[in-house]
Amino acid sequence: MKRPFYLFSNGRLRRKHNTLALEKCALDCRIPDDEDTEGLPSQPADGQRLPFAVESVDSIYLFGEIDINTKLVTFLARQGIPLFFFDYYGNYTASLYPRQPVVSGRVRMAQAQHYLSPKKRLVLAKEFVDAALFNILRVMRYYVPRLPEPESLALQESCEQIEAERARIPACPDIPTLMSAEGRARDCYYQTWPLMLGEAVAQKFPFNKRERRPPSNPLNALISFGNSLCYTVVLRQIYRTALDPTVSFLHEPGDRRYSLSLDVAEIFKPLLIDRAIFKLLKNG
Numbered sequence: 001m002k003r004p005f006y007l008f009s010n011g012r013l014r015r016k017h018n019t020l021a022l023e024k025c026a027l028d029c030r031i032p033d034d035e036d037t038e039g040l041p042s043q044p045a046d047g048q049r050l051p052f053a054v055e056s057v058d059s060i061y062l063f064g065e066i067d068i069n070t071k072l073v074t075f076l077a078r079q080g081i082p083l084f085f086f087d088y089y090g091n092y093t094a095s096l097y098p099r100q101p102v103v104s105g106r107v108r109m110a111q112a113q114h115y116l117s118p119k120k121r122l123v124l125a126k127e128f129v130d131a132a133l134f135n136i137l138r139v140m141r142y143y144v145p146r147l148p149e150p151e152s153l154a155l156q157e158s159c160e161q162i163e164a165e166r167a168r169i170p171a172c173p174d175i176p177t178l179m180s181a182e183g184r185a186r187d188c189y190y191q192t193w194p195l196m197l198g199e200a201v202a203q204k205f206p207f208n209k210r211e212r213r214p215p216s217n218p219l220n221a222l223i224s225f226g227n228s229l230c231y232t233v234v235l236r237q238i239y240r241t242a243l244d245p246t247v248s249f250l251h252e253p254g255d256r257r258y259s260l261s262l263d264v265a266e267i268f269k270p271l272l273i274d275r276a277i278f279k280l281l282k283n284g
Contacts (some may be wrong), residue, residue, distance in 0.1 A: 002058035002234075012045040012067040013060075015075045021051040022066075030065045032088045057081050059236050061229075063090065084232045090221075092228040097239060097269070104242035111247050122178070124249040126169050126262075130183045132266040133166040136189050139270045143196045151195045158192045161185075175250070182266075186210070194218075201281045220278075226273035227265070234268065235261040 002040045007013070011024040024047035045067070055147050060076075061084045068083070076083065077098040085094045112118040140159050144152050165185040172178040195201040205219040217223040238245045248259035250266065 002056060004059045004061060005057055006061045006063065007066060008063045009067040010043060013062075013072060014069070015072050016051055018054065019051055019056065020054050022051055023047045024050065028117065031090060034088075040109060054079055054081070059084065059232075061232070062086065082236060090225050090233055091230075095232070095235065100239060102242045104238065107242040108244050108247075111244055115249060115253070117249055118174070121249045122172075122175065125171065125175055125178055128250045128263050128266050129178055130166060130169050132171075132182065132270070133162060133185050135267060135270040136185065137166075139191065139274055140192060140196070147195065155192055155195050158188050161188050164242065169266075175252075179250070196278060197281060205281060219281075221272070222277055222280075226277060227269055230265045230269050230273050231258070233263045233272070234264045238264070 008021060009022065009024045010030055011022055013020065015021075023045035024056070025043040025045055026047035027043050029043070055076075057079070059082050063086045076096075080098050080101065084092065084096065084185070085096070089094050114124060137159055140155060140162070143158065144155050146152075147155060161235055162185045164190075165181045168181050169178065171177065172181060190207070193207050195208075197205070206217060207219045211217075211220050211222065212224060215224050235245055236284040238261060243260065245258035245260045247253055248263045251259045251262045253259045
């Protein structure tokens with residue numbers, strides 16, 4: 001069964017016959033990208049060699065300072081394995097994708113037509129938001145019967161507020177109004193995180209509101225990091241289809257970003273990322 005590989009060590013990723021090998025650096029330290037003016041490896045790949053079978057690899061996420069060459073890229077392209085790059089601070093920066101295996105001009109034309117039609121675009125955007133709020137409520141309702149009464153009642157009240165925002169979705173006349181409803185629901189959701197995390201965890205990881213660019217505390221940074229992983233997972237699945245990842249419906253398409261992955265990731269972030277964060281923090 002194929003699975004993603006996450007490489008946090010420094011070194012060189014290379015083809016070894018018909019498999020892959022990570023040659024690690026004996027001294028595993030790294031220079032921040034904005035301080036490196038030479039563009040050379042920080043250390044030689046003179047440490048442990050870790051081979052792994054290419055048949056088990058679905059995708060590779062590079063968090064360390066890792067060298068690659070064109071032979072490796074060609075080999076990965078033949079195997080249909082993408083590379084995702086993250087900078088020194090854990091921000092997603094780029095993807096290296098094989099040539100797209102599924103191409104359909106008809107599908108792309110239909111996708112563009114749905115974006116250009118305000119009515120069709122709004123229908124799809126409402127589905128994304130409705131599914132996202134549905135999964136947010138799933139996460140919250142899991143904790144309602146598991147908390148003591150004051151916290152349980154407060155969490156139930158927040159669920160009712162989000163349900164009220166969800167009920168407004170069908171009547172939203174345009175995308176900005178829809179995104180406002182989603183924003184209010186997410187703000188309400190994030191305000192309940194200290195309740196769901198519990199007092200002990202909330203003291204270690206204080207969290208008042210969602211803040212980005214830059215995240216203001218460790219929990220905000222953890223959410224941003226998890227969300228970036230979710231975007232790449234969704235992008236990987238979009239590339240299995242004939243859809244264009246740059247043409248979206250909820251988020252506005254723009255330059256240098258795969259905005260369709262932002263749309264689809266809204267559905268899965270509460271289940272894949274938020275629940276994983278709760279589990280990590282509660283288990284220490």
